[in-house]
Amino acid sequence: MGTFRAKEANMSGNSNQDTNNAIPRGRYNSKMTDGSSAYFNSERDLLEKEDTKEKSIDLQTVKARVDRIHVDGLMRTKDDIIKAQVTDLFKAKDMQDVIIRAYKVKGKLEALGCFRSIGVYIDTSQGPHASSEGVEITFTVREMRRLMGGINTMVGNNEGSVIIGAKAPNLFGRGERLQMEYSQGTKSSTNINVSAVKPLVDSWFRTVLTGSVYNTTSDFPWSGYHQCDKGLLLDIALNPDGAGILKHNLQYEATYRKMICSKQASFRVREQSGPSLKSALRHICSIDKRDSLIFPTAGSLIQFSTEIAGLGGDIGFVKNELIMQSNWTPHECLSFQLGLQSGLLRGINDNMKINIVDQFFLGGPMNLRGFDMRGCGPRHDGNSIGGDAYWALALHLYTPLPFRPGRRGFGDLFRLHGFVNGGNVSNFTFKFANDYKENMKIFTENVRCSVGGGIAMKLGNVARLELNLVMPLLFIRSDVLQKFQFGIGLQYL
Incomplete structure (x- = not known):
């Protein structure tokens, strides 16, 4: 989050000395209503009252303009x-606007990936060219080393991974x-x-090339195969609003895939x-509020x-x-969440094939709960073969732990979790006009549904853990059920 430090000019001079002179030291006798006497230290009592008195200042009424910006620590x-x-800081018109814009600028500097730490300091403007309402903002930065590395862990897809990485930032x-x-x-x-990243920070879309x-x-193992991929991925990330709410990703991927059966x-x-060889274009648009x-x-x-x-290739x-x-x-103790996922897959022509690797699958502790991984949908001899259309819907209820142990601390990482979810995955047909009614049966026939509850835990801000x-x-009879489930991942239904 960073630290904002604002210095205020001392308008009252030696305030402590004046206060001590105005309040005589000693003890004062006061008669109580029952006739008894009580002694009060006047200096101590008045100072305690001043400490507990709250003063609110509307920063929008404090006019301010940014005269200078300093960035210390650049190498x-x-x-x-x-x-x-x-440069966006020079548009500020009051103190609240200055603080908000300074925080946003700090976020932009962090997004560059050049600095280990960034501090923000706000002070009154000084010097012969200082304006009456001017302030100076200083960013103190510490650049990253030329070569960095480490060992980390990552979770996703109900799987944990150990990552050994090295990077050369700010080349x-x-x-x-x-x-x-x-x-x-x-x-x-x-x-x-191996990735190379180039941010285009001067562009209006705040483009990042990767x-x-x-x-x-x-x-x-649920589908009976082992997959090996070797490929190239080009990504253009666009962030037009600058706040990370609206994002676009334009991607091209060329992949040589080898599928080995068990x-x-x-x-x-x-x-x-x-x-098989796949050459594909992909567009991902997200609005996250x-x-x-x-x-x-x-x-x-x-x-x-x-x-x-x-x-290109043989996949289409x-x-x-x-x-x-x-x-x-x-x-404050009840939070509801409604989630929806759906997908549709269509072939281009008869000369291009669709592989099982590209199909949709349902089931799992972070997907359609109550079913094993890829546990529902079309199957053949015990192997899940997926479908080309699916939908899934879930309603969640979250509450804090009973009696709120560890409130505002470790206990806030946990939630009690109740849910009902359902969905279906099947194969569509597009050859005949009357296939529409047949395809709509995905919403009425062989629908899967389950209810349950458990406990969910937050792992930092990168993943969640569930025990349900x-x-x-x-x-249906061919589905693989699982009543006790443990799941870990970031994306969930």
Whole structure:
């Protein structure tokens, strides 16, 4: 959050000395209503009253203008990239506006990835050219080292990973960085990633360019195959509002994929095994107004993604996916959350194929609770083969722990959690006009539903942990149920 320190001129001179002279020392005798006497130390009592007296100041009424901005601690960072971030401060008209804009500028400087720490100091303007309402703002920064590395942990997809990384931040003084990561997951997944990042801070859209090459291996025992990906990803991130609420990501991905079947894999999975080449364009748009990523109490999230594959290679499809979430808190101890996810996958033509890797799957502790990972939907000989259309809906109720142990501390990391969720995944047909009624059966037939509750824990601001007891209400015989579930991840239904 940073530290704002405002210095106020001493208008009363030696106030302590004047106060001591005005209040004579000694003890004063006062008659009580019952006739008894009590002694009071006049100096001590008056000072205590002054300490407990609250004074409120409307900062909007305090006129102020920024005369100078100082940035101390710059070594490698270029001046032009700093000027582009701080010039917005000169538009401030009052003290409240100065503080708000200074906080936003601090966030912009942090987003550059050039500094380890940033402090903000506000002082009255001094010197022969100082205005009567002028202030000076000083940013004290500590730049990152030229080469950094470390070992971290990451959670996601109900899997934990150990990450060994190294990066060279602020390579050329304008926020550029080169980073390398190697991760090993708890489910035999590995990932090697080398990325180059270049922020275009002077652009109106606050564009960030990223180029990555990667090598990823993942195991999917629920579907009977092991996947190896080698590819290239180019990403253009746009943040037009500057506050991180509206975001756009334009991506191009070229991937060589190799699918290896297990010995127990069904024939439907085996016939799709082998290498494939996917070349795709992707657009992700999100509007996130939530007050927290893990336990939001207010705000909403809307995210829509579109992927078009078939610019090269043998994989071709159009894939759309929608994620929505709304949060409201009628009482400080009750928070409701409504979540919706849906997706649709269509092939481009008969010459292009759709692989099982690209299908939608439902089920899991962070997805459709009460079912095993990929535990509901089309199956073949015990393997989940997914579908090309799905929907899922969930209503959550969160409350603090009973009697609020550890309030405003460790206890605030926990929530009691009750929910009801449902959904379905199936295959659509688009060949005939009367297929519309057949496709609408995804909302009426074979719908899965479950209710449950448990405890959820916040892990920093990057993931959540859930331990739930779930009772499936609607399911079919081929589904794989799971009444006790432990889940960990960031994205959840």
